[in-house]
Amino acid sequence: MxxxxxxxxxxxxxxxxxxxxxxxxxxxxxxxxxxxxxxxxxxxxxxxxxxxxxxxxxxxxxxxxxxxxxxxxxxxxxxxxxxxxxxxxxxxxxxxxxxxxxxxxxxxxxxxxxEESHAMVSHDPAMAVTLRMAEQIAPSDASVLITGESGTGKELMARFIHRKSRRANGPFISVNCAAIPENLLESELFGHEKGAFTGAVSRRIGKFEEANGGTLLLDEISEMDLRLQAKLLRAIQERVIDRVGGSQPVKVDIRILATSNRDMLAEAKAGKFREDLYFRLNVVNLALPPLRERPQDIALLAQHFARKYSEANGLPERSVGPAAMAMLQAHYWRGNVRELENTLHRAVLLSRGTEIGPEAVLLTGAEPAPPPAAPTLAPAAARASATYAGAAAAYGGAAPGHAGAPAGGTQALVGRTVAEVERDLILDTLRHTLGNRTHAANILGISIRTLRNKLKEYSDDGIPVPPAGGLDAATA
Ligand SMILES: Nc1ncnc2c1ncn2[C@@H]1O[C@H](COP(=O)(O)OP(=O)(O)OP(=O)(O)O)[C@@H](O)[C@H]1O
Ligand SMILES: [Mg+2]
Known part of the structure; x- marks a missing residue:
């Protein structure tokens, strides 16, 4: 940092x-x-x-x-x-x-x-295989593609590999290919020369050169557009880059790591990702299992986060009690470790005493939003606004959705697809946060990138998406 x-x-x-x-x-x-x-x-x-x-x-x-x-x-x-x-x-x-x-x-x-706190906490056998492989390949200069669902710890894994590599004392530079607007990404990666475009008043060094002697993480690489993928391929193959507007190729000495939460081979087959680039990056593939398939990690990480957030908030150390732990073990963890971390952070703040009980464990997304008032066939946008008031109550804390009997359960949703329900939940949450993407992603237990990708899908489908609001307007 x-x-x-x-x-x-x-x-x-x-x-x-x-x-x-x-x-x-x-x-x-x-x-x-x-x-x-x-x-x-x-x-x-x-x-x-x-x-x-x-x-x-x-x-x-x-x-x-x-x-x-x-x-x-x-x-x-x-x-x-x-x-x-x-x-x-x-x-x-x-x-x-x-x-x-x-x-x-x-x-x-x-x-x-x-998001600094880079200790890799794990002792589930499902993860042990991946960790052993990571340690084994870390000292080499091989490119590594780290895959896994959102929030499984891909970025943490990249830092782990860097720490265990011969480049550990060199820089670790991370570029989030999904968060940086397409027209900025090329300068971000390769830098530019003075006069390359209006506003380029001076030479700028890009991340490839910044990472010289160290490791460059291309985070969410599947979001990069095809044109830039071609330039990236050359950079990786020849270890030289061209600054935007530059005439002299620049040599770089870097190790490349990349992450994706998509099935990259399928993306390549569908023509959305260059196959040759995929094979260049995928010299080693480290696939992180979802948290729900790592029961021992759920327990270990829960206690780890309980300790971490007690300390960070200046509270007496709180540990997860057996009833709360049973709830955590039974949850689906769509948002994986990140969702668990957020859940424990909340639980620490909501608890009293030294043990976290089930009443402090609020599992967002565990209970569906209240049934839509509008008929099922109404367009998505109309349905989304019809359910808004109910959703706001559930997230505002007035109605502790998980603890009480879930009124109606999921029955009212039968007949709708998971994608539809997910879309309405996302749009409702976003309205609740007045368009603030960061807050909405936190509430939903998904990453901001995942949220942005979903929103892009919706607006591509012609569904109105609330404009970015609050403090994240500048980055949306
Ligand atoms: N094994 C672990 N031990 C401790 N913390 C972890 C572990 N795995 C993940 N985390 C924490 O969970 C959060 C999410 O991890 P990370 O950002 O690496 O996931 P990701 O797979 O890159 O997610 P995304 O796909 O959303 O970008 C971070 O705060 C990270 O520190
Ligand atoms: Mg990530």
């Missing part, structure tokens, strides 16, 4: 920097927006930019956009200055951190941005 601090933070730079360092971040500092742009262009890289509200936050965000940098920005200022906070958020900052810096808040922001 690399943090770039821009500005003086009203004299609190060293305090903020120290907190971030203690949390394991690498911290760099520059006084001005120009300085920040120069640092980024040089390939110094940042996973998060923290900017003083005294500077022109809007200008910084525009400059990042113009030069195609996809990096989140948070603004910092003296706590009472509400106006500049609002202004910064309007300009596209993801968060506002009041000064003087609060250690817990900075830690939470760093955590949210980088």
């Amino acid at each position: 690399r943090l770039l601090i821009v500005g003086t933070l009203e004299g609190y730079i060293s305090a903020a920097g120290k907190i971030a360092l203690q949390k394991g971040a690498k911290v760099a500092h520059t006084d001005s927006i120009d300085g920040a742009m120069t640092a980024l262009r040089s390939g110094q890289g940042a996973d998060l930019v923290m900017v003083d509200v005294k500077l022109d936050v809007g200008l910084l965000i525009e400059a990042l956009k113009a030069e195609r940098f996809a990096v989140p920005v948070v603004a910092c200022g003296v706590g009472t200055d509400a106006q500049s906070a609002v202004k910064a958020i309007r300009a596209g900052a993801k968060e506002y951190i009041p000064l003087p810096p609060d250690a817990a808040l900075i830690a939470a922001v760093l955590e949210a941005v980088a």
Whole structure:
């Protein structure tokens, strides 16, 4: 996790920097927006930019956009200055951190941005085979394709391989091919030369060059468009890249890891993914089993997350009691480890005492949304709004859906397909969060990428999707 601090933070730079360092971040500092742009262009890289509200936050965000940098920005200022906070958020900052810096808040922001906590916790035999294979192939330079359902730990596995490799002291650079808009991805990967397009005022170093001497993770690679796949193939085959608008190929020394939650061979057969690229990447395939097929991991991870979130929230250590554990073991875990993690985080906050009981375990998606008021044949969009009020009650916490007797159960849904029910649940949840993708994905227990992919499918099918809202408008 690399943090770039821009500005003086009203004299609190060293305090903020120290907190971030203690949390394991690498911290760099520059006084001005120009300085920040120069640092980024040089390939110094940042996973998060923290900017003083005294500077022109809007200008910084525009400059990042113009030069195609996809990096989140948070603004910092003296706590009472509400106006500049609002202004910064309007300009596209993801968060506002009041000064003087609060250690817990900075830690939470760093955590949210980088999802830092990379220990691989597992002892289920179903996972042991994959882990052994990962350790075995880690020291080589072979490309690895890591597959598995959403939330099974693909990115964590990539970090694990890097840590165990000969490149462990080199950089680990991750590019989320699904989250970065298509027109920015090429610059993000390969960099660009000054003048390559309007807004390219200087040379910019891309992730391939940033990862030199280390590992490059191409996350959600199946989302990359075919044109870029061709360029990627050349980069992987020849270990050289071309910056956008560049005339000189640049040599790179990297190890490539890639992840996907799709069946890549099927994607290749359907012409959506280049077959030659698939075979290049798939020198080794590590397939992560879904959590529901790893019963021993459910128990171990549940206790691990209970401890982790007790500590993170400054609460007495809470452990999962037998009744709660039985519920966890019986759940389907569509969102896999990520869903389990969110469930335990909630459970820790909802419990009292040292044992987590079943009443604190809220399994989102365990109970279906209330039956639609409109007839089954109504168009999806109409149905979605008809069920909205009920869904809001269920998620608002007023109706603890899992604990009480489920009114009507799933009977009212019989006759509808799983895809339809899923679509309505997703759209209802999104309305409930006022269009905020990040919150909706958390509630649904799915990744933001999965959510975006689903929403894209719906709008491709002509179904209206609520516009992005709240703080994630800038990244949607
Ligand atoms: N074995 C594990 N031990 C500890 N934490 C884990 C484990 N597997 C996954 N996690 C945690 O679960 C969350 C999801 O993991 P990760 O992001 O690696 O999954 P993913 O497969 O890349 O998901 P997606 O397909 O949605 O991108 C992370 O917070 C990660 O730290
Ligand atoms: Mg991932």
